[in-house]
Amino acid sequence: MLIDRVKQTLSGQFIRNVGWLGAAELVNRIFRLGTTVTIARMFDSQEYGLMAIVYTVFDFATVFTLRGGIGAKVVQADEQDVKTICDTSYWLNWIMCSTIFIIQCIAAFPIAQFYNNRQLILPLCVAAVTYLMFPLFLVHDALIQRENRLKVTAMCNAAQSISSNIIIVGLALLGFGVWAIVWAMVLTTPVWIIITWRNQSWRPPKSFTMQNWQAIANYGKNMLGVDLLDKLRMNLDYLIIGRFLGIEALGVYYFAFNAGYGITNNVINTFMSALFPYICAVRGDYKQFKQRYFSSLKKVTLVAVPIILLQSLLAPLYVPIVFGNKWTPAVPILIMICLSVIPRIYAWASSLLLNAIDKTKINLQINVIFTVGFAIVILAVVSKGIIWVAATVLLYNLILMPAFTMWIHRYVFNKYLETDFERNM
Known part of the structure; x- marks a missing residue:
């Protein structure tokens, strides 16, 4: 009976997708470990900050x-609208990606001035070339996710990870410094173009079209706001530390974040990448939608939380051995950053839950509140040092993220009643 239950728990499309993505992340971790160790030993805190x-x-x-x-x-669109959405999305992507390329090249100058380091200008401009490749595979990748064929996405992740880490290690050993990171970003992005085109038959339209762009923009604008706020929140401490405490302090903090959150984030991202298409596939069926969401959340918990706790417990042992004694002062920061990831698991899942039922506006409003508060508390403690910043990140996440998560669950599954759910689908 126990064996049957385990088999049942580990079966299904969600777990198969998680399995493929997880295998890709395992490959990534193996190669990334070598990269992280190499960079930690080759880079000083200044280069880490850059x-x-x-x-x-x-x-x-x-x-x-x-x-x-x-x-x-x-991923979320009705079947009859997919072709139109794909064709328009292709051109929207070209417009946006070209614009971002130009903006980053221009912004490289004030960014370098902000951090008082002109070494940043050229690397930022070269890294921007990556955006001009995105439109060639973004629609293909979305269609692959829609079809729940995340095996292909896993192949892309693994292939890019292997090639990227090899390039980074090789160039770092040759003394390229931050350029090792930049060239790896540029040279490995074509991996996505090659693999997605081979595994998805959709091809870009020959003529320019913007049909139904308003519907796409209306859905995407709130998600864009949420994603932007999420990125701001994830990087706000970097920005503030780099500006007020200097590049070297940022290098120490970023090492702790990268060596801590970077590992666990890959595990969580594996589950979350599979979760959204998995629940969207049944968003018209309230009971199945609810069952899929909570069963998936349970599986994330059983895998991710023990990994986070184990990593936090062992940090004082493995950091000096693996990365070198010079990073020992970063251990307390690493532990606090790791533990702050636990409440983020459930906040991330609840955010995807709102997106799946077209409640992106509510998602945006919650993120605005959370991000503004986060900025205030980080600015209040940054003058006391990076330990205080890490402690603040942990406490803020532990207090507010569970509160928002519980509210979203009540809203979707209690206030947003089954009849309303089915009527709006």
Whole structure:
């Protein structure tokens, strides 16, 4: 009986998708570990700080490439609307990605001035070339997710991860510094184009079309706002630390965040990438929708939380051994950042829940409140040092994220009654 229950729990499309994405993340972790160790030993805190700024700018810019909002609309759309949405999304992506490329190249100059480091200008401009490749695979990737064929997405992740980490390690050992990161970003993005085109038959329209762009924009604008606020919140401490405490302090903090949250985030992202298309597929059936959501959340908990706790417990042992004694002062920060991920699991899932039932506006409003509060508390403590910042991140997440998560669950499954749910689907 116990074996049968385990088999039943681990069966189904959601777990198969998680399995493929998880395998890709395992490959990523194996190669990324070598990369992280190499960078930690080759880079000083100054170079780590420069890397943090390049990645932070890239994270912000990718929000505007419509990879989230428009891709989610393709996944969530009714069958009869898919072709029109895909054709229009393709051109929307070109418009937005070209614009972001230009903006980042221009913004590189004030960013360098903000951090008082002109070494940032050229790397930021070269990294922006990546955005010009996005329109060539974003619609294909969204259609693959819609079809729940996340095996293909896993292949893309694994192939890019392997090639990217090899390039980073090789160039870092040759003394390229932050350029090792930049060239890896640019040279490995075509992996997505090649694999998605081979596995999805949709092809871009030959003529320019913007049919029904308003419907796509209306759905995507709130998700864009949510994604932007999420990126702002995830990077706000970097921005504030780099500005008020300097690049070296940012390097120490970013190492702790990358070595801590970076590992657990990959595990959680695996589940969340599979969760959205999995629940959207049954969004017209209230009972099945609810069952899929909570069963998936249970599986995330059983896997992710023990990993986070184990990583936090072992941090004082593995950090000096694996990364070097120079990073030992970052251990307390790493532990607090790891623990702050636990409430984020449920907040992330509840955010996807609202998106699945077209309540993106509510999602946006919640994120505005949370992000404004987060900025205020980080600014209030940054003068006391990076330990205080990490402690504040932990306490803020532990207090507010569960409160928002419980409210969303009550709204969707209690106030948003079954009859309303089915009527609005």
